[in-house]
Every structure is written in structure tokens, then in C-alpha cells.
Amino acid sequence: MSYTVLARKYRPQAFEAMTGQEHVVRTIENAIKLDRVAHAYLFAGPRGVGKTTAARLLARALNCENGPTSTPCGTCKACTEIRDGTSTDVAEIDGASNNGVENVREIRENAKYLPQGSRFKIYIIDEVHMLSQAAFNALLKTLEEPPGHVKFIFATTEAHKLPDTILSRCQRHNFRRISAAAMLKRLQEICVLEKVNVSGSSLSLIVRQSEGGMRDALSLLDQVIAACGLSPTDADVAEALGAIDRTLIHAFAVALVKRDAKSLLTNVEEIWNRGLDLRRLAEDLAFHLRHVFVAKATGQAPDELADSDRDAVLALARESDAAQVARLFDIVHAAVWEIARAPQPKLALEMALLKGLHLAPAASLPDLIARVEKLSGGAAGAQGGRSSSANFRA
Numbered sequence: 001m002s003y004t005v006l007a008r009k010y011r012p013q014a015f016e017a018m019t020g021q022e023h024v025v026r027t028i029e030n031a032i033k034l035d036r037v038a039h040a041y042l043f044a045g046p047r048g049v050g051k052t053t054a055a056r057l058l059a060r061a062l063n064c065e066n067g068p069t070s071t072p073c074g075t076c077k078a079c080t081e082i083r084d085g086t087s088t089d090v091a092e093i094d095g096a097s098n099n100g101v102e103n104v105r106e107i108r109e110n111a112k113y114l115p116q117g118s119r120f121k122i123y124i125i126d127e128v129h130m131l132s133q134a135a136f137n138a139l140l141k142t143l144e145e146p147p148g149h150v151k152f153i154f155a156t157t158e159a160h161k162l163p164d165t166i167l168s169r170c171q172r173h174n175f176r177r178i179s180a181a182a183m184l185k186r187l188q189e190i191c192v193l194e195k196v197n198v199s200g201s202s203l204s205l206i207v208r209q210s211e212g213g214m215r216d217a218l219s220l221l222d223q224v225i226a227a228c229g230l231s232p233t234d235a236d237v238a239e240a241l242g243a244i245d246r247t248l249i250h251a252f253a254v255a256l257v258k259r260d261a262k263s264l265l266t267n268v269e270e271i272w273n274r275g276l277d278l279r280r281l282a283e284d285l286a287f288h289l290r291h292v293f294v295a296k297a298t299g300q301a302p303d304e305l306a307d308s309d310r311d312a313v314l315a316l317a318r319e320s321d322a323a324q325v326a327r328l329f330d331i332v333h334a335a336v337w338e339i340a341r342a343p344q345p346k347l348a349l350e351m352a353l354l355k356g357l358h359l360a361p362a363a364s365l366p367d368l369i370a371r372v373e374k375l376s377g378g379a380a381g382a383q384g385g386r387s388s389s390a391n392f393r394a
């Protein structure tokens with residue numbers, strides 16, 4: 001049997017199976033229940049977050065033999081044909097390659113005729129922003145007053161490129177990037193179903209690289225399994241993704257907080273020898289410091305971290321000082337740009353990290369004040385106090 005990529009294999013087959021687009025799903029389910037389905041929908045949002053999936057589910061919901069229903073059966077002729085892309089009444093059109101006025105004229109002609117076996121004739125136009133101006137104009141009239149048996153569902157990653165005339169004739173739904181926590185949960189479920197053993201820490205690396213797109217996340221998981229098999233170690237996964245193992249990133253953060261210059265330099269050397277991308281290291285480290293800062297500010301490790309990473313981040317947050325972490329973040333974040341431009345990236349990174357050791361205050365402000373007070377109290381007289389606080393300022 002041929003291998004199906006995870007993104008296709010795990011395309012949600014019911015509205016309730018969609019991760020993270022509850023606001024859209026709820027509105028559509030309600031519209032179906034109340035029999036108030038609009039004649040034209042626009043699904044807008046970043047790539048791989050469920051627009052096409054939702055369009056197909058809506059098509060099924062409308063044409064299911066037991067429908068219209070927000071829970072299409074998935075087994076009737078209409079449902080299975082839509083799933084397989086063979087329904088004569090549901091046309092999935094790629095707007096990028098069918099963007100001419102003649103393509104829209106064809107739709108217009110075709111839309112006049114009643115559906116062959118189903119309730120509605122449904123036109124799903126993907127990447128609809130690619131239509132030409134003339135094509136949009138040709139679409140306007142039909143979109144304004146389509147025959148009762150016609151529904152349009154448009155999907156786009158670039159809604160801002162659509163003319164206002166089109167926008168105002170559609171009911172628009174904005175799809176969101178999927179939250180890290182929701183995506184992590186979904187990936188964990190899929191790993192169980194696929195019987196692969198990828199640690200939470202590695203999965204959260206995939207989540208971060210996919211930037212909220214579920215398709216990207218699943219493609220990365222495919223890539224990891226292809227490269228490392230069913231039980232990869234964290235280092236394997238990091239390598240397969242061209243990333244740096246989180247344990248090592250954490251080691252950098254710890255060394256910065258604890259002012260351990262030696263360990264910083266050894267670790268830079270190691271990364272350099274392994275041929276890993278130093279800019280990437282700085283980016284990952286900036287992210288990691290951000291997590292520590294969030295943990296410090298909220299008392300909780302950020303949701304997007306795997307359980308195994310949370311404890312380490314929380315522990316470091318407890319040991320560090322907020323002002324110090326904030327300044328370390330600034331330095332490392334700025335280093336990302338410096339490294340990208342530097343003729344000697346390694347030098348730029350090392351210097352940035354070493355600066356991080358010296359710039360950040362040695363202790364928290366309350367600590368310093370306490371020490372100043374102690375000194376001024378203990379050193380008999382105002383003068384000693386003044387000179388020691390002057391030392392701290394220097």
C-alpha cells in the first residue's frame with residue numbers, strides 16, 4: 001500500500017475534529033442549524049490552518065443525504081464523493097490556474113443548471129485572490145444574486161488582495177494560526193495513532209517551527225519519522241529539523257544567567273564544529289530567554305513548552321532576576337541581526353554572549369538596595385554609605 005502523508009491522512013473529517021478554529025466552526029454550525037447558510041463564504045487565513053478542510057466539510061454538511069446538518073454522516077454517496085473529490089455537484093477550483101474571465105464565465109454558465117444528485121451546487125475556489133480583475137468583475141453578478149441552489153466558498157491566504165466588491169458580497173471567516181498548546185496536543189494524538197515515540201520536547205520544537213500551521217507541523221513530523229525512524233532521540237529530531245537540541249539551548253541560557261563564560265565558549269565551539277547555523281542558535285536562545293522571562297513574569301512556564309522542558313525553564317526563572325533576563329534577551333535578540341551580517345559570525349556570537357555576562361546586573365535591585373543599606377549602616381557614618389553606593393553605580 002502506498003504511503004499517505006500525515007497531513008492528508010489526518011485531515012479532519014468532522015467539524016468537531018478541527019483543531020483551534022472553534023470560532024469559525026461554531027458560527028457555521030449555528031448557521032446550518034438555523035437554516036441561515038449564506039450563499040457565499042470567504043475563508044481567510046494563513047496557510048495550512050484548515051480553510052480547504054472547512055470548505056469541504058461545509059460542502060458535505062450542505063449536501064449530506066441526511067442534511068443539511070452540522071454533523072454530516074461521512075458515509076452517504078454525497079459525503080464520500082466530496083471526500084474523494086468526485087462529486088459532480090461540488091467543484092473545487094484552483095484560482096491560481098483558473099484565474100481568467102473565461103473560467104468564471106464557465107462557472108456562471110454551469111451554475112444555472114440544477115445540481116445532478118445533491119441539494120446544492122457548490123463552488124470551492126481556492127486561492128481566490130489570484131483571479132484577474134476581469135474575472136472578479138465577471139463573478140460579481142452571480143455572487144450578488146446566485147440561483148438558490150448555488151453556494152460559493154472562497155479560500156485565500158491573502159484576503160487583502162480581494163476587491164471590496166467581492167469582500168462585501170461574502171460572509172467572511174478569519175482562520176487563526178493554531179495555538180502552540182492545541183497543536184502540541186494534536187501532534188501527540190497523532191503520534192499515538194501512528195505508534196511513533198517522539199518526546200514532548202521534540203514535538204514542541206516542531207510546533208515552534210511550524211508557526212501555527214498544522215500542515216507544516218505534520219510535514220515536519222513526516223520528515224522526522226522518515227529521517228530518524230519511530231523512536232528518535234531529541235538530538236536526532238533537532239538534527240533532522242536543522243535545529244539545535246533544546247537541552248543545549250537551555251545550557252546556554254543557564255550559562256548566561258550563572259555567568260559561566262567557560263561553558264558558553266565551549267558550547268559555541270561545539271555548535272560551530274557541528275556545522276550548525278549560529279544565527280539559528282541565537283534565534284532559538286532568544287526564544288528560550290523569552291520563555292524564561294514569561295515564566296518569571298507569570299510564575300508559570302509557557303503553554304507551548306513540553307512538560308519535560310517546563311520544569312527546567314521554571315527552575316531557571318526562579319534562579320534568575322527579571323531585569324537580568326530582560327537584558328540578556330535584548331543582547332541575544334540583537335545578536336541575531338549582527339550574526340547575519342557579520343563577516344565572522346562566530347566572533348559576533350561569542351562577543352554578544354560575553355557582553356551578556358558583564359552587562360546584566362549582578363543581583364536584583366532589591367538585593368542591591370539591601371546590600372547598600374547594610375554597608376551604609378555597618379560602615380559607621382554617612383560617608384561610607386555614600387561611597388559604597390557610588391561604587392555600585394559605577
Ligand SMILES: Nc1ncnc2c1ncn2[C@@H]1O[C@H](COP(=O)(O)OP(=O)(O)OP(=O)(O)O)[C@@H](O)[C@H]1O
Pocket residue numbers: 006007008009010011012017018019020021045046047048049050051052053054126155156157178214215216218
Ligand atoms: N484546524 C486544523 N485542525 C486539524 N488539522 C488541520 C487543521 N488545519 C490544517 N490541518 C491539517 O493540515 C492539512 C491541510 O489543511 P488545509 O488544506 O485545510 O489548509 P488550508 O488552510 O487550506 O491551507 P492553504 O492555505 O495552504 O490551502 C489538513 O489535511 C490537516 O491534516
Ligand SMILES: [Mg+2]
Pocket residue numbers: 051052053126155
Ligand atoms: Mg487550502
Ligand SMILES: [Zn+2]
Pocket residue numbers: 063064065066072073074075076077078079080
Ligand atoms: Zn452524508
